[in-house]
Amino acid sequence: MKTLFFSYQDYERPVFAEALSQIDSQSSQQFSWQEAHLTPATAALADGYDAVCAFVNDDLSKEVLEILAEKGVKLVALRCAGFNNVDIPAAEKLGITVVRVPAYSPEAVAEHAITMIMALNRKIHKSWSRVREGNFHLHGLLGFNLYGRVAGLIGLGRIGLALARILQGFGVTVVGYDPGMSDNQIQPFNITPVSLKEIYKTSDIISLHCPLTMHTYHMINDCSISMMQPGVMLINTSRGALIDTPAVIKGLKSGQVGYLGIDVYEQEGDLFFQDLSEEVIQDDVFQRLLTFPNVLVTGHQGFFTREALQAIAGITINNIIEFEQTDQCKNSVDSSCLR
Structure with missing residues (x-):
């Protein structure tokens, strides 16, 4: 089985080599590494x-898949949970x-x-910069x-529930919304099940842990932000x-959004x-x-x-x-997963 890795990073090869060394059938696996993103080109x-x-962030659109199929590729192995x-x-x-x-380390x-x-609440990113410059004033650092x-x-899901456990340790009241779970499934985790609208109206902090689908695309928008508490943390x-x-930027400018922390970005x-x-970064929105000063961005390192x-x-x-041995895999994704 010959597999080509796209979007290869230096930190990945030793981890995969270690994992491969622990597999009995390692002799049948041949890995090659490519730094380039997977694109039509x-x-x-x-x-x-x-x-x-x-x-x-690899492109697995119809155009790319057609090229892969023409070249004889039978399997796309995503080394991530999302498949949008x-x-x-x-x-x-x-x-x-x-x-x-499907799950690696929700924690x-x-x-x-x-x-x-x-970090956003206690302004750690701001105080770190100040102290390095010899500025020990507390003005603007109130949390x-x-x-x-x-x-x-x-x-x-697993990540949302893991965060719930951590927040409860701080004495935070946790409310949650997940259309795939019944109220009876949610309540044993000491999470109060509420509607999406109730999340927006009552939460001081809102954290997103859902997949990207046609139903969740831009769920945080002008309308939903207008329902939130002034100064909400997203x-x-x-x-x-x-x-x-752009809707969140408007919310930041008006003060409706008081804090924004994102480890992911649409573009x-x-x-x-x-x-x-x-x-020179050409993305003016980014x-x-x-x-x-109340925005914290990290480069998709949450899993790292x-x-x-x-x-x-x-x-x-x-x-x-x-897949090599059975032509099937328990972690396969098909159209039923899109519903």
Whole structure:
């Protein structure tokens, strides 16, 4: 089984090598690494490979999938949980199986979310810069107690539930919305099930932990922001397009949005996972976000812990081997997942 990895990063190869060394059938696996993103222009590099391994910002549109199928690719192994960048119906028609890593370390992302909440609240990013310049003044660094606040979680999968446990440890009241769970399923986690509108109206902090679908695209928009409490804190460690960025910028300018922490961005494919420090970033919307003192942006690093990388590597390799041996995989994605 020959697999070509797209969007390769230096930190990945040793982790995958370690995981591969622990697999009995390692002799049948041949991995090659390509730094380039998977796009219509680079898809032909997969000529002669049985599978490609792709990451969150790789292009798996119909056009790319058609090129991969023409080159003989039968498997797309996503080394991530999300699959919104894949044209699943097109893959099915072309006979390409798509597999993913449904869960690796929910605590990694949940812990990053709480880190953003704490940093924004206590202005850690601002105080760090001040102290380095010899400025020990406290003006503008006033925060609030998390204890007694209300946090609304949109999406109560493994990551949402992990964050709920952390927030409850701070004495935060957690309310949640997840259309895939009944109230009876939610309540044992000490989370009060509420409607989406109630999340917007009552929460001091709103954190997004849902997949990107046609129903959740730009769910944070002018309308939803107008329902929120003035000065609300918004956290997004899920998918960038859950947020209508120009609408959030309006909310930041008016003060309706008091804090914004994002580890993902709708147009991040042109920015994240690369060093652009010597270039002029052309994305004016992103650049506008960076001008706000109450905005904290990280470059899709929520997943980035040693434990998460090890889990991603192990599950990805097992997915490839399972497909090689059975032509199936328990972690496959098909059109039923889009409903």
